[in-house]
Amino acid sequence: METNDWNDAERRVERAQELFEQHKWQEALEELRAATSINPYNASWFFNIGLTLDELGRFEEAIEAYRQALEIEPDDRQAIHHLGLDFHQVGRFQEALRTFERLQSLDPTFEPSYCGRILTYTELGEHDRAEEMFYLARLYKEHCDDCFYNMGISLSARGQYDKAIYCFKKIVDDADDWPEVQFRLAKAFHLKGDHEQARRHYVLGLRQDPGNVDSLLDLSELLIEMKRLDEAGEKIRRAIELAPEQPAAHCCHGRWLLDRDRIDEAIAALTRALELDPTCPGAHLHLGAAHLKRAEHELGKRHLRGELLLRPDDPVTLRKLGNLLLDAGESRAAVACFKRLTQLRTDDLGAWLNLGVAQFVRARYDDGLASCEQALRIDPRCVMAYHNLALAYGQMREFDEALSFARRGLKIAPRDVQLQRLEFRLRVLRVRELFLRGLRRLVRPRRS
Numbered sequence: 001m002e003t004n005d006w007n008d009a010e011r012r013v014e015r016a017q018e019l020f021e022q023h024k025w026q027e028a029l030e031e032l033r034a035a036t037s038i039n040p041y042n043a044s045w046f047f048n049i050g051l052t053l054d055e056l057g058r059f060e061e062a063i064e065a066y067r068q069a070l071e072i073e074p075d076d077r078q079a080i081h082h083l084g085l086d087f088h089q090v091g092r093f094q095e096a097l098r099t100f101e102r103l104q105s106l107d108p109t110f111e112p113s114y115c116g117r118i119l120t121y122t123e124l125g126e127h128d129r130a131e132e133m134f135y136l137a138r139l140y141k142e143h144c145d146d147c148f149y150n151m152g153i154s155l156s157a158r159g160q161y162d163k164a165i166y167c168f169k170k171i172v173d174d175a176d177d178w179p180e181v182q183f184r185l186a187k188a189f190h191l192k193g194d195h196e197q198a199r200r201h202y203v204l205g206l207r208q209d210p211g212n213v214d215s216l217l218d219l220s221e222l223l224i225e226m227k228r229l230d231e232a233g234e235k236i237r238r239a240i241e242l243a244p245e246q247p248a249a250h251c252c253h254g255r256w257l258l259d260r261d262r263i264d265e266a267i268a269a270l271t272r273a274l275e276l277d278p279t280c281p282g283a284h285l286h287l288g289a290a291h292l293k294r295a296e297h298e299l300g301k302r303h304l305r306g307e308l309l310l311r312p313d314d315p316v317t318l319r320k321l322g323n324l325l326l327d328a329g330e331s332r333a334a335v336a337c338f339k340r341l342t343q344l345r346t347d348d349l350g351a352w353l354n355l356g357v358a359q360f361v362r363a364r365y366d367d368g369l370a371s372c373e374q375a376l377r378i379d380p381r382c383v384m385a386y387h388n389l390a391l392a393y394g395q396m397r398e399f400d401e402a403l404s405f406a407r408r409g410l411k412i413a414p415r416d417v418q419l420q421r422l423e424f425r426l427r428v429l430r431v432r433e434l435f436l437r438g439l440r441r442l443v444r445p446r447r448s
Helices: 003-021 025-038 043-055 059-072 077-089 093-106 112-123 127-140 145-157 161-174 179-192 195-208 213-225 229-242 247-259 263-276 283-293 297-309 315-327 331-344 349-361 365-378 383-395 399-412 417-442
Strands: none
Touching (some): 003 025, 059 077, 077 093, 077 112, 093 112, 112 145, 179 195, 179 213, 213 247, 229 247, 247 263, 263 283, 283 315, 297 315, 297 331, 315 331, 331 349, 349 365, 383 399, 383 417
């Protein structure tokens, strides 16, 4: 290669670095590709192509660039690390794990090889392995924001919101300019039920990233739950302005209109969401609710079943869907819905109670009793579980057992009017049952 060619390649790389710093990714990429066409033996240039493609979101192409870099420098730790990250980005999780393991075997002290696997194991549902990677990483680096972020995602996925919040707050203490951390904190507080803290963190995140449509919509959903409908409407309108073709924005608008009892407009907005994306999460759910409000029961049930077919995994959606299915008389589908919820949130008291109710409605008493007993294992002072158990045993005409549960509930909540009435009714039914048994023993058919 001639000196002029070499100098031209070097100038192009320097120009690419300037363009990269100016966030002119495509122009930087073109300069780097021109440089590698002149000199295809510089691993760092292919590595920089990979970084630039990552910024453009072109992860499959970035994988190829990192592989080219590694053909020249097989032990480049940063290239192996970014290759693993991009395998994760495109959902090739097993290849990601193998790449991070290769990095660990090359240098066991290189902390990112453990950090990267936290999120990959989380995606695979292997949360124990994710936690193992977190603690291995701590052996080589006391604090890593990425590790705490990834561990927070794993803990949130398991419903361990307080621990997740702790992890995310460890990052905020060091880096208060990472809006995604604020959004994760907000989501964890929301799922935990602390709405005001959730609102505060959404606002903090949106100050840093005001154009984040997904978080605008999440905040809107929260504000609807908080009955701050005017504020929610303002955020939804902003989201639709920013992304008029995003189905989630129209779905959120539909829910907002539904809460305002503007049923016809809600149906139009939700129908628009489904036109843009027939699998839009929540659209069938809210359309079902809208049609049920208009007493269009068959249409409402059809949309509710349509939502269930999409296999939602959001706890709030599952809870609302299950309750609507029960109200619509679709108890079988409601059981499936609440079962899914208990699988996702094994310690969710309300999920087990709702599952028990749905099973009792279907006269599956053994299953319903087991669900209520699981609720009591989660909270031994849950009065509603005692009430439901007493009611179920009463339906089964096992009045002694029913009275036992009613009285155990009254020991916890002696002024609970519903339990008082149920206990009185069960006593009356028990006396009546004993009286009828006595009559059956006394009365004999005459012999002919």
